[in-house]
Amino acid sequence: MTEMTMAQALNAALCDAMGDDESVLVFGEDVGPLGGVFRITDGLTRKFGEERCFDTPLAESGIVGFAVGLAMGGMRPVVEMQFDAFAYPAFEQIASHVAKMRNRTRSALTMPMVIRVPFAGGIGGVEHHCDSSEAYYAHTPGLKVVTPATVEDAYWLLRDAIADPDPVVFMEPKRLYWSKDRVDLTTRSAAPMGEAAVRRSGTDVTLAAYGPTVPLALQAAEAAAAEGISLEVVDLRTLVPFDDETLMRSVRRTGRCVVVQEAQGFAGVAAEIAARVQERCFHSLAAPVLRVTGYDIPYPPPKMEHPHLPTVDRILDAVDRLQFDDEPDLRHTGTAA
């Protein structure tokens, strides 16, 4: 057991993957000598040389398109988008090629690549540095979308993503980069990519969370326990493919569900989760599936991000609205509207 940060775990995953497989190439902006602005690629150029980890010209569409060509040629590119909003120039390459190449060639050409995207806020970043863009990718058929919430998952999910035969958009919650944990990466206990994990079991309400909101959900569960309410926390880990089984099993037991997401709410991943849960567990639900998300506004400046972000209080408020007294809550049935 050694203590390390999520950033170090991601670095270790890249390092081990490069060591195990010559075809794994890491490139992007400032990932070489600098080691990335978040130091996720720290030391890789020193260890594996310029041929394996290198800086490219400053052009995201070019970086992803270059990776597409390398993948067509049998390589396993792992590219870094420096910040969420700076992946947008690559959107056409991602949506029209990365996601579709296998399909349009009937698997003659495949895209075993990973697009690493540091995402979401909570770090006091200025404009364009804190977008939550996971829904754009999750809505695009042909892409897998993964986001770790623990140090251990950061390592294993990234290893899985790199080993995967299909393209994975790997969303790294910036604010958890410096989160610490004691882990043993020599033996694997983490579930495989594609499975959700119950982080805390409970009986009254299921909290569905992913990436940056998982620690928050756990805090909320802790606080609720003090008030005698038992919350189960499901860490989704993988948004595509989605693990219906684990989540539905939980909701069918608890009969109540709150989805916690940092991204703006409208048409986000939390909407998909709420829709799925009521589609599949309607008769087990004692209350509507509620969402706790960011507001539908551009990500706020550092001094105002706190009021925008989901909080323990908001999660608990949502839990309180789940009609434990079986009285309809008018606040959200829209009669007021």
Place this chain on the structure above:
Amino acid sequence: MTEMTMAQALNAALCDAMGDDESVLVFGEDVGPLGGVFRITDGLTRKFGEERCFDTPLAESGIVGFAVGLAMGGMRPVVEMQFDAFAYPAFEQIASHVAKMRNRTRSALTMPMVIRVPFAGGIGGVEHHCDSSEAYYAHTPGLKVVTPATVEDAYWLLRDAIADPDPVVFMEPKRLYWSKDRVDLTTRSAAPMGEAAVRRSGTDVTLAAYGPTVPLALQAAEAAAAEGISLEVVDLRTLVPFDDETLMRSVRRTGRCVVVQEAQGFAGVAAEIAARVQERCFHSLAAPVLRVTGYDIPYPPPKMEHPHLPTVDRILDAVDRLQFDDEPDLRHTGTAA
């Protein structure tokens, strides 16, 4: 009353808007002498001259970015993206500037522009020509997203969009371009942008649809009526801002809801609608809100688009699954999963 196609109504809207307001400029790829590949801008260059309607170099990010600059300078650009997937190169300009400029300048600079996107399929188009991209825009705070389903709406919603002080992504259902109707555009009866419309009243189930799936929903309602089931059809018209009032009023009456969308289902607009409906009408719901959408696959080739697209049968199947006998339907409660 004159008979015209949706394409002609859109052309008339552009023509009248340009006539009324000198600052309205129409540009993009092949919108000049050719009149656009769908002829939506037919005759505009002849009527208003090269200064008002013109072809640009072939670069979508440039087209939208150029429009951003024109809007900063007080113009009202109306740009055409030739096909849905060809708007992707402009994604950064749309998400980071069009959507955010007002906010990041505290309204000192505004973006009164319209981005016209011919979207969705049903026209036998080859790859990259039939994407349903509305969710990408609907999930981006700062953008309004509109899609007409009738000839009359095509005219009035486009007029509203051009007159709007904020950026509007105007999604035009390709397959409805040639749909005909007898309309009188001299007097306005159409509801304003921002409001949904009940296209057919019913008592048993609410069908929520938009753009290409509205005519389909109406056919389904017709077929259901024959079987003695009364379906209400709500045409959403505007996805952002969303008209909760009209839809919830309907669902609260019918107690049942099916959302019909052509786009791939995962994290699409239909998911948002299902999530909202159960959040706001839970206690009025006799059954889960079900979705009828495209599959989570890249848009299929012409010969296979039919099995991918929502059909009257699928809508009726969904309606049948709404437990009118009050017996839980296990097919979708996921117990099988």
Place this chain on the structure above:
Amino acid sequence: MHLEDLLPSAEPVRFVAADGTETAAPAGHRRPADDRLVEAYRRMVLGRRFDTQATALTRQGRLAVYPSSRGQEACQIAAVLALRDDDWLFPTYRDSVALIARGLDPAEVLTLLRGDWHCGYDPAATRVAPQCTPLATQTIHAVGLAEAMRRKGEDGVVLALIGDGGTSEGDFHEALNFAAVRRAPVVFFIQNNGYAISVPLARQSAAPALAYKGIGYGISSEQVDGNDLLAVLSVLTTAVEHARSGRGPYLVEAHTYRMEAHTNADDATRYRDEDEVTRWAAADPLARLRTYLMNRGLIDDEAVRTAEAEAETFAEQVRTALNADVTADPRTLFDHVFAERTAQLREQRAQLVAELDAGEA
């Protein structure tokens, strides 16, 4: 690297005038060997016939759509002849004739345009990337693939095709820059056919010539008469050697003309007048090469008849191949989204299969 090497010739390189007579040999350019020219003629005749056949098939509804390259055959054939079998070609939707010249099965090449499942041929086996529609996106793929080949110790070259309109896209800029910075063995070949659908070159670029874009990236560049097979083949051969020898990428612009409308669905009369088309007809690359080869006695009427007969047989084969109706099984829609179907795709497929069994879909 001297600036001169990065700038193209002031005038497009040309060996043969429009009337088929040989011009003063352009300085510093080698005339291709005679046997290559005769072979080129054979394939141009075949390509031309294939192209007219494909256009005809759209009228019979056998093809959903077809973008013709009639008038651009010198470029289509030279691009293929300049390459070795182990080199890669990155074509656009307009380059079907090049694929035919490379020996791909016509039915496979036309698969996508028949409305069937995508791309048809096996890109890995043929070393031909799927014909690309999102403009300019393929040019950066070409750079990545070239780098992959280098890493595997292969000395292959990648030739990326692009149109004049496509050069306006940001991806073309990024591709040229990546190729130059990484010294990738890529030849960027612009077929400047004067139009991007309806938009003439003058509205697309104000550059003295598109070939002048190279120097801004440190890329050697040249411009050629795109309807002179000798010129295009000579320059592309030089470009490919340059790339193969590790001297980095090369940019070639060919001045040519799209004789047909953008596709059969397009109405060219809306944006260009017949005189222009007639003028270019006089510069037809196929007639020009035939006259030239005749003048030099490299082919005779007999050879011409043989080539044309061969082309007819080929057209016949294409017709029969496309007579068979496309049978597409919707169940396959879920087969290539991922290596393995996800739980969601298994569910969705099951629903479709149930419908099919119930005879609904």
Place this chain on the structure above:
Amino acid sequence: MHLEDLLPSAEPVRFVAADGTETAAPAGHRRPADDRLVEAYRRMVLGRRFDTQATALTRQGRLAVYPSSRGQEACQIAAVLALRDDDWLFPTYRDSVALIARGLDPAEVLTLLRGDWHCGYDPAATRVAPQCTPLATQTIHAVGLAEAMRRKGEDGVVLALIGDGGTSEGDFHEALNFAAVRRAPVVFFIQNNGYAISVPLARQSAAPALAYKGIGYGISSEQVDGNDLLAVLSVLTTAVEHARSGRGPYLVEAHTYRMEAHTNADDATRYRDEDEVTRWAAADPLARLRTYLMNRGLIDDEAVRTAEAEAETFAEQVRTALNADVTADPRTLFDHVFAERTAQLREQRAQLVAELDAGEA
């Protein structure tokens, strides 16, 4: 348009050597008037002081982050002096000194970097676009704005700033092309400071110089010694006149150097060695201009003292202005998303207000 006009000089234009001595006047370039040079010196002293002050404020936590332009003041000041008040400036995050030189309120200029609500100043009133972070995206906005001015009958010019790294983005390519095709009155000014964060120019481009990109679009181009105020001001003035007179856009590359790290948060020792920094310190644009003006007797010790005193007072004002804590009212988060709050935003705002009243958020 002759090719020569589109190609930059073989060597960067320079009037004053690093040691402040005047060099042989570069052919075809006018030396700026003496009074403009003295004024430029005044603003450079002020700009330099503002820059060091801002960096200092990051250490005291008064600024979240600050990208310094120390070493680039000749570019920052010349860019502003070359413009009229009714011309527009499109700056990046690195160009705060230019904004100060244009007379904007320092507290407003630093608003964004203080973590407060966005952009601070009024772009419409100041004719300065919001400092742009998404690289190169502002260059195409500049073209649109220039066209809007032309349409309104104004003879204004737009100067768009961009870094060496930013030139690799597709948007820069599209902006140059749009500007050239539409003959927009835009001056594209590349401050090539040698690095894009940690990436040196050699990994960014293989071009003989970035100024050679112009000819590929039909844009007149020039390169200058970016640490020689006379050269930058002379060339930018020519470029602005060129654009204003309707002759289309102009591209200028200035060779300069970023003396500080990318931002205070960056560690430059990871990617460049001190010797390089020391070498460039000897080419300091401020010292160079001072020596030059002294040699020519255009300023004396007294003038220098006055300028520096003025700068001190200004720095003092900046400190006090930034001492006040930023007070941001979260209710305003919903005020500028749209002209009018949507029903959804009204609901969300109501929830936040309720929380605030309950003292939760």
